[in-house]
Amino acid sequence: MKVLITGGCGFIGTNFIKYLLETEPQIEIVNVDKKTYAGSGKNIEHAKLDKNKNYSFYHADICDREKIERIFEKEKPELVINFAAESHVDRSIKSPSEFVRTNILGTQNVLDASRNHNVSLFIHISTDEVYGSLRNSSPPSVETDIPMPRSPYSASKAASEFLVRSYFHTYDFPVIITRSSNNFGPYQFPEKLIPLFITNLIDKKKVPLMYSKENPGLNIRDWIHVEDNCRAIWHIAKNGEKGRTYNISGETEKTNIEITRILLNHFGFGDSMIEFIPHRAGHDFRYSMNSQRLKDLGFRKKHNSFWKSLKDTVQWYKDNEEWWRPLKNIK
Numbered sequence: 001m002k003v004l005i006t007g008g009c010g011f012i013g014t015n016f017i018k019y020l021l022e023t024e025p026q027i028e029i030v031n032v033d034k035k036t037y038a039g040s041g042k043n044i045e046h047a048k049l050d051k052n053k054n055y056s057f058y059h060a061d062i063c064d065r066e067k068i069e070r071i072f073e074k075e076k077p078e079l080v081i082n083f084a085a086e087s088h089v090d091r092s093i094k095s096p097s098e099f100v101r102t103n104i105l106g107t108q109n110v111l112d113a114s115r116n117h118n119v120s121l122f123i124h125i126s127t128d129e130v131y132g133s134l135r136n137s138s139p140p141s142v143e144t145d146i147p148m149p150r151s152p153y154s155a156s157k158a159a160s161e162f163l164v165r166s167y168f169h170t171y172d173f174p175v176i177i178t179r180s181s182n183n184f185g186p187y188q189f190p191e192k193l194i195p196l197f198i199t200n201l202i203d204k205k206k207v208p209l210m211y212s213k214e215n216p217g218l219n220i221r222d223w224i225h226v227e228d229n230c231r232a233i234w235h236i237a238k239n240g241e242k243g244r245t246y247n248i249s250g251e252t253e254k255t256n257i258e259i260t261r262i263l264l265n266h267f268g269f270g271d272s273m274i275e276f277i278p279h280r281a282g283h284d285f286r287y288s289m290n291s292q293r294l295k296d297l298g299f300r301k302k303h304n305s306f307w308k309s310l311k312d313t314v315q316w317y318k319d320n321e322e323w324w325r326p327l328k329n330i331k
Contacts, residue, residue: 002028004077006062006110007084009033011188012125012180012226014043016083019230021052028054030075032068033084034061037330043187046323062106072113079237080114081123082107085160089129089153090191093281096152103156108163115173122175123237124164128222128247129154130179133284136220140290143179143245150282161245168243176240178233180248181289185226185309186316190324193221194310197260198317199324201267209260210283211276217257219279220286224250225303225313235299249291252306262307266314 003020007013008031017029031044044050050057056075060067062084084106086092086099107124114122131141132148149155167173184194197207211217232248240246254262264273303309317324 001026001079002030002075002077003079003081004030004032004072004075006032006080006082009035009044010038010083010087011043012183012229013083014047014049014187015185015226016081016230016233017044017049017055018047019227020234021049021054023234025054029056030071030077031055031057032060032062032071033057035059036086038087038189046320047187062110063101065109065112068109068113069116072117076117078120079123080110080119080121081125081233081237082110083125084110085125085157087127087153089151090280092151092153092156096156099152099156100159104159104163107160111164111167111173115167115171120174121237121242122164122167122173123233124161124175124177125233126157126161126177126179127154128179128181128249128287128289129284130158130161131287131289134286134288136286138286138288140249140288141247142290143247143293150284165243174242176236176242177245178236178248179245179289180229180232181222181224181250181287183224183226183229185313186320187323188226190327193256193259194263194313195317195324197263198314199328201263201269201273202318202321206273206275207260207263208275208277209256210279211274212279215279215285217260218255218285219283220253220255220288222250222288223252223254223306224248224301225309228301228303231302232294232299235297236294239297244293246294246297247289247291248294249289250301250306251291253286253288254306262310263314266311
């Protein structure tokens with residue numbers, strides 16, 4: 001089988017390619033990536049995945065319709081997994097147009113090329129953020145809940161989902177959508193909460209926590225180790241029902257202040273190392289998902305101890321300073 005992956009130089013894409021090359025040696029992987037700031041750490045090269053004979057790469061923007069069409073014409077993939085996306089909420093607040101362009105128009109280009117070349121399955125990678133903000137008392141979101149996105153990022157991802165689903169109903173094109181909770185692990189760009197805090201604390205710098213008197217860091221996120229997300233995506237590719245959406249939940253809800261104090265304690269620091277900053281505009285309070293549909297497919301997590309997985313992640317960043325240090329000041 002030949003699998004074409006868009007956005008494979010990013011955090012989750014790199015980890016997925018690594019997982020697939022290690023577990024499915026008979027599969028050929030074609031990685032298509034624009035190499036924006038999120039791929040500037042040369043993740044694939046650092047992980048030495050580019051040395052694998054079953055890996056090939058095209059430097060291309062998914063918004064470049066003609067180039068994407070030529071790649072599909074040459075490679076003729078059977079399976080397409082669309083990771084490519086602008087994904088940082090704060091960046092979407094400052095510049096929403098790039099998120100609309102990549103996440104919606106880029107997705108359309110990959111969909112059209114996939115349909116034109118009779119791809120057997122198109123998997124679209126989405127996020128729990130499309131559900132919107134939950135209260136403490138709200139039950140976890142299920143796949144049939146109506147999306148209620150509240151940031152330009154999550155709105156662009158919800159719109160891309162609608163587009164993907166429309167191709168299934170209008171053209172009978174085989175698609176599956178996955179929505180994962182917050183990922184953490186190796187190769188995550190150090191603007192996200194966990195790698196930002198880890199790398200700051202390695203350098204004995206304060207960590208910026210969104211905080212107010214009314215909401216002292218109580219926003220809740222559900223966390224999943226990136227390898228479990230990759231394992232789940234591949235499990236869904238092999239066993240999922242076309243036309244369906246699958247939640248991929250870590251089932252590990254933590255407040256931001258909890259995460260902060262866990263990391264501070266690990267490094268031997270106290271609250272004096274917290275820099276309190278204002279909440280972002282429209283800061284969603286809580287994300288939580290029910291993954292029973294995925295469990296019904298027979299999937300089970302491997303990284304069941306959040307604390308162990310977090311300690312392993314801290315150690316990875318300690319061991320790979322040459323990877324993340326050049327990225328800390330990229331705007």
